Amino acid sequence: MIVMKFGGSSVADAERIRHVALIVKEFLPRKPVLVLSAMGDTTDHLLEAADEALGGKVSIERIEGLHLAAIGALGLGEDVARTEILPLLEELKSLLIGISLIRELTGRTKDYLVSFGERLSVRVAAAYFRSIGVKSKALDAWDAGLRSDSNYTSAEVLDESYASIAAVIGPLVESGILPVVTGFIAKTADGHITTLGRGGSDLTATVIGAAAGAEEVQVWKDVDGILTADPRLVKDARPVSTVTYEEASELAYFGAQVLHPRSMQPCKRTSTPVRVKNSYNPAAPGTRIVSSLEAGALPxxxxxxxxxxxxxxxxxxxxxxxxxxxxxxxxxxxxxxxxxxxxxxxxxxxxxxxxxxxxxxxxxxxxxxxxxxxxxxxxxxxxxxxxxxxxxxxxxxxxxxxxxxxxxxxxxxxxxxxxxxxxxxxxxxxxxxxxxxxxxxxx
CATH class of the missing domain: 3.30.2130.10 (VC0802-like)
Incomplete structure (x- = not known):
């Protein structure tokens, strides 16, 4: 089993979702679990909608338009819109009306608001996979077993999540179903939605990978892995085949296209390899992040x-x-x-x-x-x-x-x-x- 995480730019519209599906289909023999971010700029649009609601205006036009357009372009039909998307959009609108009435946006409410991006994204993607013959199930992270503390906007994943995730994800994968899980969000023990802060979607992927015993966690970005230098400075910079978790953490501090150090900790604890790959160049091997390197590596x-x-x-x-x-x-x-x-x-x-x-x-x-x-x-x-x-x-x-x-x-x-x-x-x-x-x- 492997975990494959794709960010917002990778699922920005119908064309990108089709491209992700082509990549994932190549990995079906390895029993993937998919972790997705919100589509494109949805998170920004949600926060803008909240600002408007604080000023008394309630509008979900951009968010509704993006997701319904994707459903139409993917040929999914009105049934998917009616059963998967419109109920969430109605829930979102009700929340914004509440914000407009009380003119307040707490951390807890902000997390609830932002969660709609990922929740909509996985439902569109899972419906598309089913339409092309891949058995798939959209899962909000809490339905996959993910629990967090109540530190809203930057919550920490609770240790109890690991056993719960294994109990949910394992049987789904073994029965030939592709789980499509929301990144970035979780729930507290008393049912309040939280977000996991910077690198949260990557953290979701690594927690699931560590909990479910994945052979590898793949994080798909828009570069061919970690490079030997900034290609804007060094034209012949090339991908690094393998780095350690410690090296990757140092590189992340200096802005390299790699996981946030916090997001690597679950896989570091279980020695689960992480691979950074390019969704625009799937054939490239990417960079593998591991516990230690073999002898003979460059200094x-x-x-x-x-x-x-x-x-x-x-x-x-x-x-x-x-x-x-x-x-x-x-x-x-x-x-x-x-x-x-x-x-x-x-x-x-x-x-x-x-x-x-x-x-x-x-x-x-x-x-x-x-x-x-x-x-x-x-x-x-x-x-x-x-x-x-x-x-x-x-x-x-x-x-x-x-x-x-x-x-x-x-x-x-x-x-x-x-x-x-x-x-x-x-x-x-x-x-x-x-x-x-x-x-x-x-x-």
Missing amino acids: VRAITSKKNVTLVDIVSSRMLGQHGFLARVFASFEERRLSVDMVATSEVSISLTLDAAHDLVALKRELEKIASVDIRKGKAIVTLIGDVSRSSEILETTFGVCARSGVQVQMVSQGASKVNISFIVDDDQAGEVVKALHAAFFA
Whole structure:
């Protein structure tokens, strides 16, 4: 059994749903479970409808039009619209009328509202599969066994979900039925709908995969897996065949087309492989995310960069032998809710990086009570993701490339995860450094 997850762009309209069906049919011998997001921009349209309702206007025209048009274009007929779609649209309209009357949108109500996107999507898709001869059943996530806490808009999946999912999904798959499950949403024990926050649809897929003992969870996107570099910077960037969960988590932080780190945890716990594939190029093998790599892998799996960061140098002889100095420094960041990207320390100094959007005037004033503070804007983080046990080899090549390119490395940090080496250069040099490093490691 495998789990296949498709995002909103993959099921944006009738044409894309047909394309997804062609892909899924190729995998029917492997007994797939399908997890879908809302169609296209439905989630945005739902939130816009809520804003309008708060102003006293109730309209579901765009949402209704998109789904009824898809049903018509897929040749599903009026019966599907009447039994599968119109009841949900009526429920949605009633909710919006309620919002317009009380002029309030709580987190709980917002989750209920947003859930209509996924609930409509799976019903359209499942009906289409049945129309082409594939036995299929649309399932709201809670009917598949998924339960969450009541942290509305960013709920956590409860451990009790795993046994429930296995009990529901297993028999369906074994009886030759294709389950089509809503991503992103769940229910609390007392029946309130929740959403799972960022990466929620991917999380649904990995929870189902881990719970049901899937041989693989496939997450279908619009790129050929994880690439060795940003193709906008490096024209010959190529897909990485395999990475570890830790490497994928680091890459996700830097914007790679990969699962959110939170979404990988269920499969990481059960060592269930995750594969990132391209719905526009189904024949491409994609990138497989696994627990560990075989011997002989390249020392660097991918190179990324993050521009427009600020480098902060904090220097004080008081650090020597003094307890609590670092705690006081980081307390200043905590008070201002500033998130630090990189950190490096010596006996008398701390260097760290922050997002350039932060206003650091008050922070500098506070820190200058205990240290000398130098703030330098216009910097970039260049990160090499790979096998840091080979850090000497990686750093030798990296510093050689930078020296030949006339680039000054201003800070170096090796992550505790053992898969990340990052360094700081000037913003305007980052692109050329990434290109040169890519040529050195992947030539």
